[in-house]
Amino acid sequence: MSTASVAGGKAGWRAEIERFLQERLQAKLDKLKPDDPQRGEVIASFAPDAWLEDAARRVQQIQAVTHSLKPIHPDARGTNLYVEPEQLPELCELGSHALGTEFAGDVVGNAAALDVYKFLKLQVGGRSLLSALLAEDADALQALHDDPVKAQALRDALVSLTAPRAGGPSSHGRAKQLYWLTGDDACDDAQYELLAPLYATSLAHAVYGEIQEHRFGEANKAARLARRGRKPHDGVFHDYPDLAAQKMGGTKPQNISQLNSERGGVNYLLSSLPPAWTPSAVRMPVHAESVFDRMFIARPEVRCTVRALRKFLAEATQSNKPTRDTRKAYTDALLDELVAFANELQQLVQPGWSKDDERFEALSYMEKLWLDPLRSELPEEVQFASDWMYMDWPAEIGKRFSTWLNRALGEQFGDVEAREWRKELLTDEDGFKQQLRELRDKLDAPHYIPIRSTHDELVAGGDE
16 A cells, blocks of 8 residues: 555545645636636636646656756756665765655756646655656556546656656766776876766755754754853754855746755855864973973964064164163063963963973973962862962062073063063962962863873974
8 A cells, every 4th residue: 555545545646636736726817807818718727637738748848856967057958867865875975865765856947847846746645746656656646637548648748857868868068077087097098987067956955954944943043042141051053164155046046946946046055174273272381391492482472572572672773761661562562471371371271280290390390380370279289389379489480581581582681670570470479369269260160171192282382
């Protein structure tokens, strides 16, 4: 027993056909005046037998496709294919085969005959009339005509839109073609196959429908609002970065295909660009004695400021107040960068990263006190906490900054500058105690970056 039979059989198909014809007839009559002499002719043309005979003739003007040439170039004339997804080989890659039985067939050809395809898309019990006729469903055949011979003739004509056109496969000068190497010798012309790619219109339509739901559906809207408000949400949020839309057909998308017309000519293009490598903002001082050796100078703003300061000092002819003010402005910029650098490491990396790890054994103990302050909160780090609170390490950091800047510029900065930088870099004792209290609240925060074992992630400045 067929699926259509269970859902209503011949009577179900007949009722659906009559409803379709009545709706189209009424749309025609609404455009005519009550006394228009054409009304009788229009009514007669929508009688089931007359309309089906006409549809059987006009169906030759269109072709059902799942893979179309028109989207490749609107003026291309060549082979289109109708291949149901279940007939395709299964691949690991995403393709039309993944659609299974749930797919939308497309149609190309004369737009004036598209009503025939809409007729074949009528459904009873979840099955289209076209599918039923292709399967030789007895109830669908009887719904076309009471005479079995005429019914079979109508059926053969209507389903012919899925068959390849006579003359065999062909391409066109405006179609895309490419040579595909099938062997191992790229210099041997005989080892190439000429391919003519087609547009997987059924797959494109399924992708369009899913993206539309994800972009504008209520479920994704709720997830988007929850994400924006940083609120918990049970659903899944879908996002498509760098999504592009290709318009096909201009003001007449129906000239490309029926499905293209239903989409208003819009065809989504997912980004296929390789991911852009963005170096981690937080780099760890692996096997380094000081973060000033490579990590700090690796910051783009630091490099630019050092170059500008070096150039300024080389060109300065007088040691006056404007010169001192300009030099101070540059060094202040470097101090701001150093404070930002320390904050990134202190707030984003798991507290205690500097202890019991051979990769950080060489790092200066004073710099560990500076860059890993929450280590003092760990129960076993009593000595580290005591050394941190003693507050002799800020002066040492100031000296290290001075030494680094001297080497970078070839200038002589002395203890006076170091003392001034100690104040600006590290504020005062009360300020750092307050900082520790604020960082303490983040000890168990989930946004800390764990210290991973992969070498590339841990390289300081990318040179190790």
